Amino acid sequence: xxxxxxxxxxxxxxxxxxxxxxxxxxxxxxxxxxxxxxxxxxxxxxxxxxxxxxxxxxxxxxxxxxxxxxxxxxxxxxxxxxxxxxxxxxxxxxxxxxxxxxxxxxxxxxxxxxxxxxxxxxxxxxxxxxxxxxxxxxxxxxxxxxxxxxxxxxxxxxxxxxxxxxxxxxxxxxxxxxxxxxxxxxxxxxxxxxxxxxxxxxxxxxxxxxxxxxxxxxxxxxxxxxxxxxxxxxxxxxxxxxxxxxxxxxxxxxxxxxxxxxxxxxxxxxxxxxxxxxxxxxxxxxxxxxxxxxxxxxxxxxxxxxxxxxxxxxxxxxxxxxxxxxxxxxxxxxxxxxxxxxxxxxxxxxxxxxxxxxxxxxxxxxxxxxxxxxxxxxxxxxxxxxxxxxxxxxxxxxxxxxxxxxxxxxxxxxxxxxxxxxxxxxxxxxxxxxxxxxxxxxxxxxxxxxxxxxxxxxxxxxxxxxxxxxxxxxxxxxxxxxxxxxxx
Amino acid sequence: xxxxxxxxxxxxxxxxxxxxxxxxxxxxxxxxxxxxxxxxxxxxxxxxxxxxxxxxxxxxxxxxxxxxxxxxxxxxxxxxxxxxxxxxxxxxxxxxxxxxxxxxxxxxxxxxxxxxxxxxxxxxxxxxxxxxxxxxxxxxxxxxxxxxxxxxxxxxxxxxxxxxxxxxxxxxxxxxxxxxxxxxxxxxxxxxxxxxxxxxxxxxxxxxxxxxxxxxxxxxxxxxxxxxxxxxxxxxxxxxxxxxxxxxxxxxxxxxxxxxxxxxxxxxxxxxxxxxxxxxxxxxxxxxxxxxxxxxxxxxxxxxxxxxxxxxxxxxxxxxxxxxxxxxxxxxxxxxxxxxxxxxxxxxxxxxxxxxxxxxxxxxxxxxxxxxxxxxxxxxxxxxxxxxxxxxxxxxxxxxxxxxxxxxxxxxxxxxxxxxxxxxxxxxxxxxxxxxxxxxxxxxxxxxxxxxxxxxxxxxxxxxxxxxxxxxxxxxxxxxxxxxxxxx
Numbered sequence: 010x011x012x013x014x015x016x017x018x019x020x021x022x023x024x025x026x027x028x029x030x031x032x033x034x035x036x037x038x039x040x041x042x043x044x045x046x047x048x049x050x051x052x053x054x055x056x057x058x059x060x061x062x063x064x065x066x067x068x069x070x071x072x073x074x075x076x077x078x079x080x081x082x083x084x085x086x087x088x089x090x091x092x093x094x095x096x097x098x099x100x101x102x103x104x105x106x107x108x109x110x111x112x113x114x115x116x117x118x119x120x121x122x123x124x125x126x127x128x129x130x131x132x133x134x135x136x137x138x139x140x141x142x143x144x145x146x147x148x149x150x151x152x153x154x155x156x157x158x159x160x161x162x163x164x165x166x167x168x169x170x171x172x173x174x175x176x177x178x179x180x181x182x183x184x185x186x187x188x189x190x191x192x193x194x195x196x197x198x199x200x201x202x203x204x205x206x207x208x209x210x211x212x213x214x215x216x217x218x219x220x221x222x223x224x225x226x227x228x229x230x231x232x233x234x235x236x237x238x239x240x241x242x243x244x245x246x247x248x249x250x251x252x253x254x255x256x257x258x259x260x261x262x263x264x265x266x267x268x269x270x271x272x273x274x275x276x277x278x279x280x281x282x283x284x285x286x287x288x289x290x291x292x293x294x295x296x297x298x299x300x301x302x303x304x305x306x307x308x309x310x311x312x313x314x315x316x317x318x319x320x321x322x323x324x325x326x327x328x329x330x331x332x333x334x335x336x337x338x339x340x341x342x343x344x345x346x347x348x349x350x351x352x353x354x355x356x357x358x359x360x361x362x363x364x365x366x367x368x369x370x371x372x373x374x375x376x377x378x379x380x381x382x383x384x385x386x387x388x389x390x391x392x393x394x395x396x397x398x399x400x401x402x403x404x405x406x407x408x409x410x411x412x413x414x415x416x417x418x419x420x421x422x423x424x425x426x427x428x429x430x431x432x433x434x435x436x437x438x439x440x441x442x443x444x445x446x447x448x449x450x451x452x453x454x455x456x457x458x459x460x461x462x463x464x465x466x467x468x469x470x471x472x473x474x475x476x477x478x479x480x481x482x483x484x485x486x487x488x489x490x491x492x493x494x495x496x497x
Numbered sequence: 498x499x500x501x502x503x504x505x506x507x508x509x510x511x512x513x514x515x516x517x518x519x520x521x522x523x524x525x526x527x528x529x530x531x532x533x534x535x536x537x538x539x540x541x542x543x544x545x546x547x548x549x550x551x552x553x554x555x556x557x558x559x560x561x562x563x564x565x566x567x568x569x570x571x572x573x574x575x576x577x578x579x580x581x582x583x584x585x586x587x588x589x590x591x592x593x594x595x596x597x598x599x600x601x602x603x604x605x606x607x608x609x610x611x612x613x614x615x616x617x618x619x620x621x622x623x624x625x626x627x628x629x630x631x632x633x634x635x636x637x638x639x640x641x642x643x644x645x646x647x648x649x650x651x652x653x654x655x656x657x658x659x660x661x662x663x664x665x666x667x668x669x670x671x672x673x674x675x676x677x678x679x680x681x682x683x684x685x686x687x688x689x690x691x692x693x694x695x696x697x698x699x700x701x702x703x704x705x706x707x708x709x710x711x712x713x714x715x716x717x718x719x720x721x722x723x724x725x726x727x728x729x730x731x732x733x734x735x736x737x738x739x740x741x742x743x744x745x746x747x748x749x750x751x752x753x754x755x756x757x758x759x760x761x762x763x764x765x766x767x768x769x770x771x772x773x774x775x776x777x778x779x780x781x782x783x784x785x786x787x788x789x790x791x792x793x794x795x796x797x798x799x800x801x802x803x804x805x806x807x808x809x810x811x812x813x814x815x816x817x818x819x820x821x822x823x824x825x826x827x828x829x830x831x832x833x834x835x836x837x838x839x840x841x842x843x844x845x846x847x848x849x850x851x852x853x854x855x856x857x858x859x860x861x862x863x864x865x866x867x868x869x870x871x872x873x874x875x876x877x878x879x880x881x882x883x884x885x886x887x888x889x890x891x892x893x894x895x896x897x898x899x900x901x902x903x904x905x906x907x908x909x910x911x912x913x914x915x916x917x918x919x920x921x922x923x924x925x926x927x928x929x930x931x932x933x934x935x936x937x938x939x940x941x942x943x944x945x946x947x948x949x950x951x952x953x954x955x956x957x958x959x960x961x962x963x964x965x966x967x968x969x970x971x972x973x974x975x976x977x978x979x980x981x982x983x984x985x
Contacts, residue, residue, distance in 0.1 A: 048954040053541055066962065068575045069557030070583070073961035081915065081943040084936065085961040087556045090621045094582045095558070133578045152893040153916055153940040405640040427569065428641055448572065452641040455569040466536040470959060473561035473573035474554065 045079050054078050054468065057458070060436045061109035061147075061482045062443060065098035065117060068127050068450065069474030072098050072117055074147050074156065076110070077436075077443075077458070077481075080470060083110075083149060086156035088119060088141070097125065097138040100173045100478045102186070102493045104201070109482040110149050114159065116186055117143045120171040121241060124248035126450040127475070140169035140240055142188050144203065159203050162188075166207050167235030168197050172249065173268030173281075173478075176201070178494045179342070180276040181293050182486040187269035187278065191250060193243040194266045195227070196280055198296075209296040210236065213282060213289070217261040220327055222312075224280070224289050224298045226320035252383060252401070253351050255284040255332035268497045270337035272345075273490045277366060279336060279345065285326050286333045286349060287312065290366040298322040300366035304347035304357040305330035310370050333357075334385050337496025339415060341393040345369060346496070348384035348398065356384050356398060358418055373418045381406060388433025388442055389491035390461060395421075397433040397442050404428070404449040410442075410457075412464070422464045426457040431477050435491045437484045441467060445476045533567050542566050542956065545946070548924045549597040549635075549970045550931060553586035553605060556615050556938065557962030560586050560605055562635050562644065564598070565924075565931075565946070565969075568958060571598075571637060574644035576607060576629070585613065585626040588966045590662045590674070590981045592689070597970040598637050602647065604674055605631045608659040609729060612736035614938035615963070628657035628728055630676050632691065647691050650676075654695050655723030656685050660737065661756030661769075661966075664689070666982045667830070668764040669781050670974040675757035675766065679738060681731040682754045683715070684768055686784070697784040698724065701770060701777070705749040708815055710800075712768070712777050712786045714808035740871060740889070741839050743772040743820035756985045758825035761978040765854060767824060767833065773814050774821045774837060775800065778854040786810040788854035792835035792845040793818035798858050822873050825984025827903060829881040833857060834984070836872035836886065844872050844886060846906055861906045869894060876921025876930055877979035878949060883909075885921040885930050892916070892937040898930075898945075900952070910952045914945045919965050923979045925972045929955060933964045 045051035057077035065072045070093075073085040088096035099120040106113035119141035124130040142162040148155050163169030170190035177185035185208060188197045194213045199205035210227045229236045237243075245260040255265060265283035271293075272278060279302075280289040286308070290300040301312045301324040308330050315323045336347035338361060345361035356375035363369060378384060381402050388397035395412050400423075402408040408430045411423040427446035434443050441458050448454040456479070458468040483492040533539040545565035553560045558581075561573040576584035587608040594601035607629035612618040630650040636643050651657030658678035665673035673696060676685045682701045687693035698715045717724045725731075733748040743753060753771035759781075760766060767790075768777040774796070778788040789800045789812040796818050803811045824835035826849060833849035844863035851857060866872060869890050876885035883900050888911075890896035896918045899911040915934035922931050929946050936942035944967070946956040971980040 045954070045957060048957055050538075050541060050954075050956045053538055064961075066557060068577065069554060069559060069962050071557060071962055073959070075959045075961075079943075079957060080959050081941055081957055082936070082959040082961040084940050085942070086939065087615055087962075089556065089583045089625070090616060090619060092621060095577045127575055128578060131578060133580060137577070153937065155939060448570070449641065451574060452572050452643060453569055454573070455567075466533070466538075468538045469533060469536055469567060469569055471561070471563045471568050471570040472959075473552075473563075473570040474557050474559055474575075474962065 051079070054080050057436065057441070057468070059109070059438070059484070061113070062456065062479055063101050063103055063115055063482065064445065064456070064472055064476050064479045065101050066474030067097050067099065067120070067125070067477055070096040070098065072101065072145070072156065084147060084154035084156045086145065091141070093139050095134065095137040096141070097122065099171055101480050102174045102176050103480045103482040104176060105483045105485050105489050107484060112146065112148050112150055113482050115145050115147070115480070115482070116174045116176070117145055118171050118174050118188060120249060122248040124251065128451065140171045140190070142169060142174065144205065160205060162199065162205050163239050165205055166197065166199060167229060167233070168195065168210060168238040169240060170195055170197055173497045175268060175270055175494050175497060176489060178271050178486065178490045179273045181271055181278070182489070187271070189266050189268045189280070191265040191267050191283065192246050192248065193238065194245060194264055195238070195243065196266060196269050198269070211280060213264050213266050213280065214262040215264050215285065215326070220325065221315060222264065222282070222285060222287065222301065222324045222326050224322045224324070226296065250283065252334070255351055258284060268335060270496055271494050272338055272342055272361065273340060273495050274342040275364060281333065281336050283332050283334060285329050286331045287326065288336050288347060300369070302345070302347070302359065302366070302369065304333050304336065304349055304371070306349070306353055306355055306357065306374055310359070311367055334383070335387055335497050337387055339393040339396055340389045340391055340491045340495060343393065344415065346387060346396060348387065350383035350385065354378040354380065354383055356413070375413050375418050375420065377420065382408060386432045387496040388435060388444070389496055390435050390442070391439035391491050395461065397444070399430045399433060399444070401430060410444050410459070424457070424459060424466065427453050427455060432479055432497070434479060434481045434493060436481055437488055439491070443479065443481055445472065445479045447476050450475045539567070542568050545924065545929070545956070547597070547926070547972070549601070550944065550967055551589050551591055551603055551970065552933065552944070552960055552964050552967045553589050554962030555585050555587065555608070555613070555965055558584040558586065560589065560633070560644065572635060572642035572644045574633065579629070581627050583622065583625040585610065587659055588661045589968050590664050591968045591970040592664060593971045593973050593977050595972060600634065600636050600638055601970050603633050603635070603968070603970070604662045604664070605633055606659050606662050606676060608737060610736040612739065616939065628659045628678070630657060630662065632693065648693060650687065650693050651727050653693055654685065654687060655717060655721070656683065656698060656726040657728060658683055658685055661985045663756060663758055663982045663985060664977060666759050666974065666978045667761045669759055669766070670977070675759070677754050677756045677768070679753040679755050679771065680734050680736065681726065682733060682752055683726070683731065684754060684757050686757070699768060701752050701754050701768065702750040703752050703773065703814070708813065709803060710752065710770070710773060710775065710789065710812045710814045712810045712812070714784065738771065740822070743839055746772060756823065758984055759982050760826055760830055760849065761828060761983050762830040763852060769821065769824050771820050771822060773817050774819045775814065776824050776835060788857070790833070790835070790847065790854070790857065792821050792824065792837055792859070794837070794841055794843055794845065794862055798847070799855055822871070823875055823985050825875055827881040827884055828877045828879055828979045828983060831881065832903065834875060834884060836875065838871035838873065842866040842868065842871055844901070863901050863906050863908065865908065870896060874920045875984040876923060876932070877984055878923050878930070879927035879979050883949065885932070887918045887921060887932070889918060898932050898947070912945070912947060912954065915941050915943060920967055920985070922967060922969045922981060924969055925976055927979070931967065931969055933960065933967045935964050938963045
C-alpha cells in the first residue's frame with residue numbers, strides 16, 4: 010500500500026465532498042507542507058506569501074531558509090559539514106529571485122571570534138570557528154528542499170573575511186558582491202559568478218602617531234592569482250570588537266572595518282570604519298577612494314585627503330568624536346545615514362545626491378537615544394518614506410526598534426521587540442519590516458514582523474541559536490536596494 | 498534618559514487611554530516579551546498558554562525552551578560550551594513544574610554517532626559529538642531567562658548513555674530517572690537529585706549461538722562508586738542503529754536497547770530492545786527482570802526465562818519475527834503498546850493491568866501501514882482515549898502522524914505533517930498534540946500542533962537544526978504520565 014501526499018489530498022477532498030471514508034477507513038485530516046490548507050495559523054501568515062527569510066544561527070552553526078507564510082523551515086544547512094569545530098555563521102545577503110520557493114543563491118560569512126557572546130565572552134569559544142565566505146544555493150524545485158555550497162570563496166580568492174556581505178545594486182547591480190572584516194580591516198569585491206573572480210580589495214590602517222588613516226588597494230600574489238589571507242591569516246585583533254571596544258584596540262592600527270554598502274543610484278560605495286566614526290566613499294568605476302566622511306556630530310562633513318601614494322589614500326583624522334557601527338543609503342539614494350554610537354548615540358543624515366561625495370553634507374541628526382541605547386542596524390523600505398533602526402542595549406536591557414520619518418528625521422514609533430535586537434529587513438511587498446532579536450545570545454529570541462503602515466506587530470516566531478543578521482530574499486535587483494545592500 | 502519595558506508599557510497605556518504622545522514624542526507601538534498584547538499572532542497562540550516546549554537541535558548543538566503561546570524562544574543553551582566538537586543533543590524529558598515560565602528542570606542526553614543523518618550518513622560527523630547526560634535548569638524568574646547545567650550525570654555516575662531519558666511516574670514518581678543507550682546496550686536508573694545517585698544499572702547481551710538474551714545488573718567500581726563507561730567507553734557499535742540495521746549488527750551481541758518506559762500505576766518498567774522485538778519488564782521494587790515480552794505478531798506473548806545466575810537473567814529468544822522501535826504504556830496503564838517495525842509494520846497492544854507481567858497478553862494489533870511506513874514513536878493523552886503514533890518513512894517519503902482510537906485500535910485520523918516526523922507530546926491541558934518533523938535532517942522542518950478533538954492543525958512553527966525529540970513541560974506528576982515517561 011502506498012500513501013503519498015497527492016493521494017492523501019485526493020482522499021481528503023473526496024471525503025469532504027462526498028462524506029465517504031478516506032483510505033485506511035479513517036477520518037483523515039490532511040496537510041501538505043507547502044500548502045497549509047486548513048491549518049489555523051495559515052490564515053494569519055498567508056499575507057506573507059512570497060517571503061523566504063534566511064536566518065543564520067551563530068551558535069547553531071547552520072543557516073535556515075524559512076517560509077514566512079506557512080510558516081516552516083524550508084531547509085537548513087550545517088556548516089559543521091566543513092569540519093569546523095563550532096562554525097559561527099555571521100552575516101548574510103541574498104541574490105534576487107523571482108520565485109524564492111523554487112530557488113535562489115545567497116552569500117554567508119563566518120566568524121572565528123575569540124570573544125563571542127554566548128555566556129558573555131566565553132573562553133570556551135576562543136579557538137573555535139573560522140573565517141569563511143560561501144556562495145550558497147537553495148533548491149526547492151524537487152521533492153525535498155536542500156541548501157548546498159556553490160563556492161568556498163575564501164579558498165577561491167585566498168581571502169577570508171567574516172563580517173558583512175552586501176551585493177551591488179543600481180549601477181553595480183548584477184556585477185559585484187562585497188565582503189568586509191573588522192579583525193583584518195579588509196574589504197573584498199568579487200564578481201557574482203559561481204567561481205568568483207577577485208575584482209578589488211582594500212585594507213585600512215590607522216597611523217596613531219600621524220593621526221592618519223591609510224586606505225590601500227591590496228593585490229593578490231601575481232603567480233597564484235590569490236591572496237594569502239585564508240583562515241586567521243591577516244588578523245590584527247583576536248576577535249571582532251565588542252561595542253565600546255572601539256575606544257581601546259589592542260592593535261593601534263586597527264579601525265574595525267565593518268561593511269561595504271552600495272549607493273543605489275550613483276557609482277559609489279562606502280567602507281564603514283567603526284573606530285574612527287568614518288566612512289570612506291569609493292568610486293566603483295575606478296575603485297579610488299574619493300572621500301572620507303566623518304559622521305560624528307560636531308566634526309566636519311569629511312576629513313581631508315593628505316596624499317595619494319600609488320594605491321594608498323591617506324586621510325587626516327585629527328579627532329574621533331565617536332565611533333559608528335553601521336551606515337548606508339536609503340533606498341532612493343537621497344540620504345546616507347550613519348549610526349554613531351558608543352560616545353555619541355545619534356544617527357547622522359547626509360544628503361548623498363551629489364556626484365562628488367566631498368560635497369555630501371550632514372543635514373541633520375536623529376537624536377534622543379540617551380546613553381543606554383546604541384543605534385546599530387538600519388532597515389529600508391521601497392519608497393524611502395521611513396527608515397528603521399535597531400537601538401541596541403547591553404544586557405539586561407532589551408534595546409528596541411524604532412521607525413524614523415525621513416521627512417522630519419524624528420522617531421515616530423518604537424517597539425521593545427525583545428532583548429538584543431539585531432537586523433531589520435523589509436518584506437518583498439514593502440509592507441512589513443522583519444526584525445530579529447537574539448536574547449543576548451541565549452535568552453529570549455525570535456523573529457518579529459511589524460506592519461509598516463499601522464505599526465502593529467503582525468507576527469512573532471521563535472528562533473533559537475543566536476542571530477546577528479537575517480535577510481528576506483529579494484524578488485528583483487530593484488528589490489535588492491532595500492535588502493541589505495544599500496544598508497546593513 | 499532611561500527607557501525600560503515597564504516605562505514603555507505605562508506610556509503605551511497612557512497614550513492609548515488619553516491620546517497623549519508617548520515618550521520621545523512619538524507614536525509608540527509597544528510589545529512586551531512575555532505579554533504580547535496587541536500582537537496579531539497572539540490571539541491565535543494564546544490558547545497554548547502554559548505550554549513550554551523543549552526542542553533539542555541535534556545539529557545545532559543546543560536546546561531551546563519555546564513558549565508556545567507568544568510564541569517565542571524563551572532561552573537556549575549551547576552544549577558547545579562544554580568543549581565538544583559539534584555536540585548532538587538527542588533525547589529529552591522534563592520534570593513537572595507548576596509554573597514552567599518561572600522555572601523547571603529537565604534531562605538531556607547527547608549522542609556521539611559515527612553515522613548521523615545530516616546529508617544521509619555523513620563521514621564529516623564520524624568522530625564528533627560525545628555521549629553525555631545532563632540535568633539542566635531553566636530559570637525564568639529574573640530579568641532575562643537562562644538555561645544552565647545542574648549536573649553532568651555521566652561524569653557523576655561514570656556512565657554516559659546517549660538515547661532516551663524518562664522520568665519515573667506513578668509508584669516511581671519523584672524518585673527515579675532512567676537513561677538508555679543502544680550503542681552500549683545499557684540502562685541506568687538514578688535518583689532525581691541535583692547530584693544524582695546511582696540506583697541500578699542494566700546491560701543486555703545477545704548470545705547468538707545459544708539464541709539467548711542475558712540481562713544483567715551491572716555495578717559501579719566499589720572503590721570509586723562509579724562506573725567506567727564515560728564517553729565512548731562501553732560501546733558495542735560505532736553508531737546508533739539506523740532503522741533496518743537491527744537485522745545486521747556488526748557486534749552479534751548487540752540488541753539496541755532504546756529506552757526504559759515506566760508503568761503509570763504498577764511498579765514496573767520496560768527495557769525496550771529493538772533488535773529482538775522484545776521488552777524486558779522490570780520490577781522497580783527489586784529491579785529484577787520479571788518477564789520478556791515478544792511483541793511481534795505470531796510470536797508468543799513472552800519468551801521464557803531459562804535461568805537466573807546471580808544478577809543475570811537469561812531468556813530464550815528462539816526467533817525474531819520483527820524488530821521494534823519504541824514501546825510504552827497508555828496513560829491509564831491499561832495497555833502496553835509496542836511499535837513493531839522493519840519486518841512487521843504494526844503496533845502490538847498488550848493488556849498490562851495484571852500484577853504479573855507474564856500474564857500480559859497481546860489483545861490486538863494496529864495494522865494497515867504497509868511496508869513503507871514504520872511505526873516509530875507514541876504520544877499519549879490524559880484520558881487514554883487516543884494514542885498518537887509517528888509513521889516514519891525513508892527519504893524522499895514524508896511519513897505521517899496517526900491518531901488511534903484505543904477502543905477499536907483503528908486509525909481514525911492521519912496527518913502528513915512534513916518529512917521525517919519524530920515525537921508526539923501532549924499539551925498540559927490534554928487538548929493538543931504537538932509533533933516535530935525534521936526534514937530528514939536538512940529539509941523542511943517544524944513543530945505542528947494538532948487539535949485532538951477536531952483533528953485540525955492549530956499551529957505550525959519553523960524549527961531548524963534537526964529534532965529527534967521534544968517535550969512539553971508537564972505541570973504535575975500526574976501530567977508526567979502523558980509526557981515522555983510511560984512512552985517515548
